[in-house]
Amino acid sequence: MSQNHNIFAAVRGGFPQDLDRTAIETLDTPGYYTWRDLERGSAMMANLLASLNLPEGSRVAVQTEKSVEGLMLYLAVLRAGFVYLPLNTAYQSAEIEYFIGNAEPAVVVCASKNFGWISQLAFKAGTTHVYTLDDDRTGSLLARAAHHSDQHTPVARQADDLACILYTSGTTGRSKGAMLTHGNILSNTLTLKAYWGWQDGRDVLIHALPLFHVHGLFVAAQAALISGSKMLWMAKFDPKLVVSRLPEATVFMGVPTLYVRLLAEAGLTRDACKNMRLFTAGSAPLLIETFNEWRERTGHTIVERYGMSETSILTSNPYRTEDGERRGGTVGFPLPGIGLRVQDDQGGACPVGEVGGIQVKGDNVFAGYWRMPEKTKEEFTADGWFKTGDVGRIDERGYVTIVGRSKDLIISGGYNVYPAEVEGFINEMPGVAESAVVGVPHPDFGEVGVALVVPKPGASLDDATVLQALKGRIANFKVPKRVFVMNELPRNTMGKVQKNVLRDQHKELFA
Incomplete structure (x- = not known):
């Protein structure tokens, strides 16, 4: 019989023999999940999905707050042989409408508070099933799954079968769905497991990242699962809580913003980090000041790496000293x-x-x-x-x-912001002639967007109105931190807006 390349089968193979050991400890609201809970919960959800008689290759779109049940849902979708489509929790109606219309998911899972408007968009686009899942272990998905068996055989999948679609905005403003196969994701997980020295059953990961992109889902959670390692789970990043639990942990993965916030905690000391073996940073550039200060304060050197939605992780500073030094400012x-x-x-x-x-x-x-x-x-x-x-x-x-x-991407707090997309929404507003969005340095987020807006003749625009209008339409991380109304935008002889000039004019804004 040919090998089953289903990611779930590989991940499940990494679970410890004693399934009654703790797999995940939740820190925000204290609780525990065993490996058996993950096995049974994902099986019941997979059986629910199987009972829907969905077409081969059906997409399951998920926009829910971070929860262990949300992680089980990811495992269940793979287990049942379908395609997982995570959506950022900050996305608003215009964005969700596009993703649902483009991906045509057979199933949509959302938070109860958004069920009204998301279900309308989903049913209009031809989606047949919409469930709710909340971060307090409630929702119609769990209620329905509870009636299904907790035994399930993972569906066989080939390495080149589609496993996930991750939407990554193009600089033209329209999002593109990056198709990742079982082989793509699994090869990267196994490479990182070996390269970063994951210790089967002995590591403890502090999981403080969202679950809707590569970093939190594939690089952090999946690596812990496939190595049978316990997770200390946080629904929302809390620097004080992280510092208090560091002595029990061995691995922490974060974006640069998280390291900046941890450095502001007096409790972050060498003693607090004495059992840690690995700190990694990615999703945005790590400032050399942060890199150096972290080493001085903790005695640990952050492993900076580089990846993207289309590829997962591509490069990494060495984990083992024999492979070379960890060099700040490089990946x-x-x-x-x-x-x-x-x-x-x-x-x-x-x-x-x-x-x-x-x-x-x-x-x-x-x-x-x-x-x-x-x-x-x-x-x-x-x-x-x-x-x-x-x-x-x-x-x-x-x-x-x-x-x-190569384009004008802004990476703000680890999230990609494509100026053309934000400009598109601003330009649709009444009284707006044109706009330009540029990234400028920011001490906390690394980089933030600033919008320069030109009003139509006779129209009166103010920054607060533009910001307010944007907040209802797009994710908060995409909303520019400042808006300036200008008479005209600087252009070159070819009529192209000179974004370099605008960036230079506003680079000291948050200094």
Whole structure:
């Protein structure tokens, strides 16, 4: 019989023999889940999904607050052989309408408070089943799953079968669904397990990240599950709570913003971190000041790494000292089995130390964009390398440094904000002639958006009105921190808006 490449089967294979051991301890509202709870809960949900007689390859879209039951739902979707589609909890109606219309999920799971408007959008788009799931162990999904058996055989899947679709906004403003296969995700999980030295059954991960993207779901939660490691689980990041539980933990994964907030805690000492073996940072650039201050305060050097929705993790600073030092300001070396090259605009290799476009290749690289064959073709080279859209360089020792995005991406608190998307919403507002959104440095979020808005002749606009209108339509992390009304935008001789000039004008805004 051919091997089952279903991610769930591999993850389940990592569970300890004693299923009554604690798998997850919840910290916000104290509670415990055993490995048996994860096994039974995901089986019941998988049986519920199987009972719906959904077509092969059906998508299950999920927008819920972080909960252990939400993690079980992810496992259940894979287990039942369907395609998991996580949606950021901050997304508002215009965004959700687009995702549901584009992905055409057979099942949508949302928080009870959003059921009214989300179910309307879903049924209108042809979705047949909408369930609720809340972070207090309630909702129609659990009520329905409770009637199903807690025994379930994982559906067989091939390595190239679709497992997840992750929406990643394009700089043109329209989101693209990155299709990740069972093989893509599993290869990356196993590579990281080995590279970062996960100790089967002995590690303890503080899980303080959201579950709707690569970092919290695949890199953190899945790595802990597949190595049979306990998680200390936080629904919302709380620096004081993290510091108080560090002595019991061995692994912490965060975005730079979390490290900045932890450094503000007096309790963060070498003693608090004495049992820790690994701190990783990603999803946004880590300031060298944060890197250095963390080392001085804790005695630990953060392992900075680099990845994206389309590929999961691509590079990492070394975990083992024999593999090299951890260098601040770099994202380390390509992971084993991953090819990475830096190319110039003509498609030739850049010399050592020179900046160019980063291209990658490997089993972790996604299968393409959902229902966008032309866009997929555009993003791969003739010889099969994926053009990441990131710009960087490789030094003489092989360390990779990310210089920025080839486009104008803003990374705010670890979340991607695409200016063109935000500009699209501003430009639709009454009285707006045009707008430009640029990223400027921010001490807490790394970078935030600033919007420059030009009113139509005779129209009167003010910053508060623009901000208020945006808050009801798009996720809070995308809303610019400041809005300025201007008579005109600076342009070059070709009529193109000079965003570099705008960035320069406002770079000291939050200094």
